[in-house]
Amino acid sequence: MSITVGDVLESEKKSRGLRPVTSGRMDALSDEQCMIRLDGPEVEAAIAQLYDRYGRTVFGVGLKILGDHSLAEELIQEVFLKVWRSSSTFDPSLGSFSTWLFRVTRSVALDLYRKRARRVHPIPEGDSHIATMRDRSAGPQEIVDESWLSWRVSRALETLDAPHREVIELAYFGGLSQREISQRTGVPLGTVKTRTAKAFRSLREELSLGDAWQVATR
Amino acid sequence: MKYPESHPDLAAFVLGGLEAEEARRHLASCSRCRDELEGLEKVNRALEAAPPPVDPPAYLKDEILSRMRVEKRSRSNYVDSKKPSKTHRSYRSKYLGVVLPSVAAAAMVAIVALGIFFGLAREQAPVATIRLIPTPEEAAGLDGYWGVAKIRPQASDNQQVELRLNNFDEPEPDSYYELWFVSGDRRISAGSFTSVGKGETRVWLNAPPEVRSFDTLLITEEQLDSATASGTAVALEGEMPGR
Numbered sequence: 001m002s003i004t005v006g007d008v009l010e011s012e013k014k015s016r017g018l019r020p021v022t023s024g025r026m027d028a029l030s031d032e033q034c035m036i037r038l039d040g041p042e043v044e045a046a047i048a049q050l051y052d053r054y055g056r057t058v059f060g061v062g063l064k065i066l067g068d069h070s071l072a073e074e075l076i077q078e079v080f081l082k083v084w085r086s087s088s089t090f091d092p093s094l095g096s097f098s099t100w101l102f103r104v105t106r107s108v109a110l111d112l113y114r115k116r117a118r119r120v121h122p123i124p125e126g127d128s129h130i131a132t133m134r135d136r137s138a139g140p141q142e143i144v145d146e147s148w149l150s151w152r153v154s155r156a157l158e159t160l161d162a163p164h165r166e167v168i169e170l171a172y173f174g175g176l177s178q179r180e181i182s183q184r185t186g187v188p189l190g191t192v193k194t195r196t197a198k199a200f201r202s203l204r205e206e207l208s209l210g211d212a213w214q215v216a217t218r
Numbered sequence: 219m220k221y222p223e224s225h226p227d228l229a230a231f232v233l234g235g236l237e238a239e240e241a242r243r244h245l246a247s248c249s250r251c252r253d254e255l256e257g258l259e260k261v262n263r264a265l266e267a268a269p270p271p272v273d274p275p276a277y278l279k280d281e282i283l284s285r286m287r288v289e290k291r292s293r294s295n296y297v298d299s300k301k302p303s304k305t306h307r308s309y310r311s312k313y314l315g316v317v318l319p320s321v322a323a324a325a326m327v328a329i330v331a332l333g334i335f336f337g338l339a340r341e342q343a344p345v346a347t348i349r350l351i352p353t354p355e356e357a358a359g360l361d362g363y364w365g366v367a368k369i370r371p372q373a374s375d376n377q378q379v380e381l382r383l384n385n386f387d388e389p390e391p392d393s394y395y396e397l398w399f400v401s402g403d404r405r406i407s408a409g410s411f412t413s414v415g416k417g418e419t420r421v422w423l424n425a426p427p428e429v430r431s432f433d434t435l436l437i438t439e440e441q442l443d444s445a446t447a448s449g450t451a452v453a454l455e456g457e458m459p460g461r
Contacts, residue, residue: 044283051279060269070347070459076274080282081289146267153268169271171233178230197229204261 031097038087047084054098055080057154058105064150065109078108102151109147156206164199167192232258275349275364277382277418345369348435348456350383356453361385365454367397367435375427379408381420386454388415389439396447398436399429405449406432410440433458 029037029049037046058079062072082104090100157165170176170184178196182189228241228251245251350365357363365383372378379397389395389412397408409423437454440447 044286047286048279048283051282055274055279056271057269059274060272063272064269068459069349073275073278073347076278077282077285081285084286085289149264149267150269153264156264157268157271168265172265172268173271178233193227193230196233197227200229200232200258200261203265204257207261207264 032092035083035087035090035092035097038084043084047080050083050097050101051080054101057151057158058101060154061102061105061147061150062109065147066113071112075105075108075112078112079105082108098151098155102148105151106147152207153203156203159206160199160202163187164195164202167195168199168203171196228255228258232262275366276384277364277366345371346459348458350381350435350437350454350456352454353452356387359387367456369430371427371430372424377408377425377427377429379423379425381411381423383413383419383454385416386413386419388413392442393439394442395453396438396440396449397423398438398449399425399432400434400436401432404432405436407447407449410447 029046031050031053034046034050037043055076059072059076062075062079063069066072066075079101083101086104090097094100157168160168166185167178167181170181171178174181174184176184178192179189181187182192185192187195232255245255346369348367348369350367352360352363352365362385363383365381365386368380368382370378370380381397394410394412396410399406399408406425406429408425408429411419411421411423413419435454435456435458436449436452438447438449439451439453440449
């Protein structure tokens with residue numbers, strides 16, 4: 001069965017609606033508080049919360065680095081198991097949890113890339129949206145190094161609320177014009193334009209806070 | 219920053235949705251819009267590097283939690299096996315030289331046995347995880363479906379297949395499902411099963427060692443009154459990794 005970008009976005013919309021809600025008590029926890037709880041009785045709730053918060057970014061960046069669904073699935077499992085096993089090595093005074101998690105993801109991705117290098121196979125037809133995003137001329141280290149920008153952009157997109165994220169995703173991953181977004185979503189064209197402009201400004205502010213800006217603009 | 223009415227919609231310009239000539243004329247005479255455009259173009263370049271907006275398959279979170287539980291149990295077994303009993307403690311000084319090596323040896327045997335047990339039991343990490351994709355006809359009626367097959371080698375060299383199918387329709391009355399490994403004209407059945415429909419169906423099947431070199435997994439719907447499974451009514455299919 002062939003999977004189109006539209007299908008991906010449609011399933012994405014559905015899955016957001018079904019995204020599990022964690023308990024109220026755990027909802028209030030910061031990333032750092034979750035990390036502390038990885039060494040206690042609330043370990044599963046804490047790792048589940050970190051997964052809900054970062055799973056999409058880890059998986060998306062994994063797909064981009066590895067270009068393969070099965071490997072990205074292996075990556076996300078290994079990353080969160082490593083987060084649990086290595087929680088004591090996380091020092092919030094040295095940087096944010098997001099940055100630390102990116103390093104873990106990068107390290108696991110590089111290991112997987114090298115380990116499976118001989119088993120690389122053609123990307124199935126249905127995964128053409130992934131194939132187009134993978135620069136096959138780049139080496140593993142180069143791909144992994146560039147993933148910091150992907151990580152930051154993914155995190156920045158997560159900060160947008162659903163209507164603003166939707167217009168950006170439909171434009172960049174669905175390849176739709178603003179008029180087509182309006183027709184697809186039933187939202188007036190003027191509103192689509194306003195949301196796009198606002199989303200762009202929010203992303204600019206979010207990305208300007210970190211290293212991604214320098215990487216993006218070099 | 220709020221755009222005055224007379225300034226063009228620069229986000230639309232960046233996305234290619236605004237008349238370029240009209241915007242360029244304005245930009246030539248408006249330094250504020252030029253600065254604004256520079257910032258938006260940086261965002262545009264960054265977005266082009268963004269990863270695809272795809273949620274990981276729903277079963278992965280459970281899989282991670284399950285692997286954590288297994289690992290915690292293994293650790294706890296290891297710690298328990300290292301703890302000396304009260305009896306041992308009371309005789310520690312007297313029998314230290316004799317008992318301790320024996321206990322350590324016994325613990326090692328237990329750890330190795332546990333390792334073999336866990337290594338060969340179904341909780342061993344799979345050597346391959348295959349996404350099972352519905353055929354277009356099957357997909358039309360599925361809502362909230364996802365499915366994977368995990369392959370684990372057994373001590374006998376047989377291949378255990380763990381099937382996890384979410385919201386996969388029950389077979390028609392007088393029908394059942396069959397899992398096949400396929401390579402060219404060759405096909406080997408790994409067994410039959412049925413599904414629960416709504417919710418997750420989880421079954422374990424087995425296949426001979428040869429299937430490790432096969433290319434494809436198929437799940438077909440078969441008629442109960444048929445003498446042999448035909449393998450033609452394909453509902454789900456998946457590609458073995460590395461093929």
